[in-house]
Amino acid sequence: MRQKLFVAIAIAAGVTLVVLLALVYRQVVTTSEALVFKSPIVATQDFGQRWLPDAGVTDHLGKPRQLEDFRGKVVLLFFGYTQCPDVCPTALYRATQVMSLLGPQADQVQILFMSLDPQRDTQELLANYVPAFDSRFVGLRPKPEAVPELAKQFRVFYRINPGSTPSTYTLDHGVTTYAYDPSGKLRLAIGHSTSAEDVTADIKTLLSL
């Protein structure tokens, strides 16, 4: 009887110890991951290093471009349009702040602004607009007919709201900035309200990998 009780207590103590250790281990792992990045980690998906074959993406100088062209740098990719009065200039402005906070490390970072509105965002307009924020920033322009597929590839929601005239429509669009590490792996989904300081910290972490 007494022996049985002892065994039961021993088993209970053993189980408790295992559970406690598991909890502590999980706590340590979660905490260390949370300490590494300020922005959410994109662990389960990647959109590839190449646009869909017929997206026809060119940069603001007219050169055909693929995401893989920028491998070796931390790449921040976001989507928008130049008629956007608010969110897009704010995101580009934050990127300029990040570049100055990075100091010399800024040369290891590439900012990419992909237009969701290539009908109105001509190459010439993108060439005027994007480098006005920082001469190192690159504006990208897909073929107009490729926008829906490209948005699907990168899980960027967008919707065209008809305007009062055919040329004055507006766009609703996702404002997540994707961060790639220098090996070209998609790492983070940075939110619009994340501070320049936090984005900078995350980039430094990606550069230290």
Added chain:
Amino acid sequence: MNTKLISALFATFATLTLASQAFAEVSVDGAWVRGTVAKQTATGAFMTLKTAKATQLISAASPVAEVVEVHEMVMDGNMMKMRALPKLDIPANTPVELKPGSYHIMLMSLKKPLVDGEKVPLTLHFENAAKQKETLEVNAVVRPMTQMPMQHNH
């Protein structure tokens, strides 16, 4: 037509003019426009509107743009949504801020780039519940596209 009638008419007109001026309740503060680069066809104008009597901003116009509309930007999670507003309520004694991330006046089909420091004339049309109309002329200063304005958090 005798002189009495004429002076009576003048008096009436004068009273009407005074009366319509008495409705000039809306004032504007800190109006600015985000600058643009060549070929860019749209931008936003921002300001704070204040009124002693509740009214609505019903339309706006500017010589620099063919289409001028009041828009509202809303963040829905990580999604930016843009809507044209038919009317914008300006409640009595409650300043309404038109600012990045919220309401703004969209200047579309711009006729030329807007250069830093330039003054952009805007005409704002208001109408209150009693159908009393008011027009406000505003000169909004162009601020650099690549900088963020100082936020007025007061």
